[in-house]
Amino acid sequence: MTWLLLGxxxxxxxxxxxxxxxxxxxxVNDGGLFVAxxxxxxxAGWGLPAAVTWNGMDIPFSYPPLGFYxxxxxxxxxxxxxxxFRWLPLVTATLIVPAVFLLGRALLRSDIGGLVxxxx
Numbered sequence: 001m002t003w004l005l006l007g008x009x010x011x012x013x014x015x016x017x018x019x020x021x022x023x024x025x026x027x028v029n030d031g032g033l034f035v036a037x038x039x040x041x042x043x044a045g046w047g048l049p050a051a052v053t054w055n056g057m058d059i060p061f062s063y064p065p066l067g068f069y070x071x072x073x074x075x076x077x078x079x080x081x082x083x084x085f086r087w088l089p090l091v092t093a094t095l096i097v098p099a100v101f102l103l104g105r106a107l108l109r110s111d112i113g114g115l116v117x118x119x120x
Contacts, residue, residue, distance in 0.1 A: 002111045006101050009118045013097040017090050027085035034085055037061065038068045038075065046072070 020028050027035065033054050040049045040061070048065055051058040071088060075081045097118050104117025 002115070005115055006098060006118065009101070009115060010094060010097045012119070014090075014094045017093050021086055021090050024086070027082060027089075031082075031085040031089075033059070034068065034071070035081055037063065038072045038081060038085075041065065041068050042072050042075070 026032065033052075036054050037052050040052045041047070043049075046069075049061050051060050053059075067088075071081060071084045074084050074088075101114040101118035103114075105111055105114030108114060108117070
């Protein structure tokens with residue numbers, strides 16, 4: 001029963017997060033900036049640039065780079081970078097739901113506690 005409920009909680013999380021993604025034809029929130037940051041990494045020969053130009057300003061590159069490297073790798077394999085930044089955050093956010101369940105269950109020593117943590 002716990003795994004069925006976790007599946008429902010995960011699907012709920014997917015549905016809530018998928019609505020804005022499905023309604024937009026461009027990466028939501030800071031997706032455009034993240035595309036520019038990924039392009040800057042690629043242009044720097046996969047090194048980290050000191051800053052990224054965005055909206056006429058130089059923004060210091062102070063973000064954790066793992067996601068940009070993953071997106072850049074998918075871009076190098078032929079994926080459309082705009083689509084990567086539309087769908088990859090949705091996939092990772094959905095996969096975090098069961099991870100939060102496992103963490104909550106371990107910390108609270110309760111399946112119900114883990115489910116509530118995942119739902120929250």
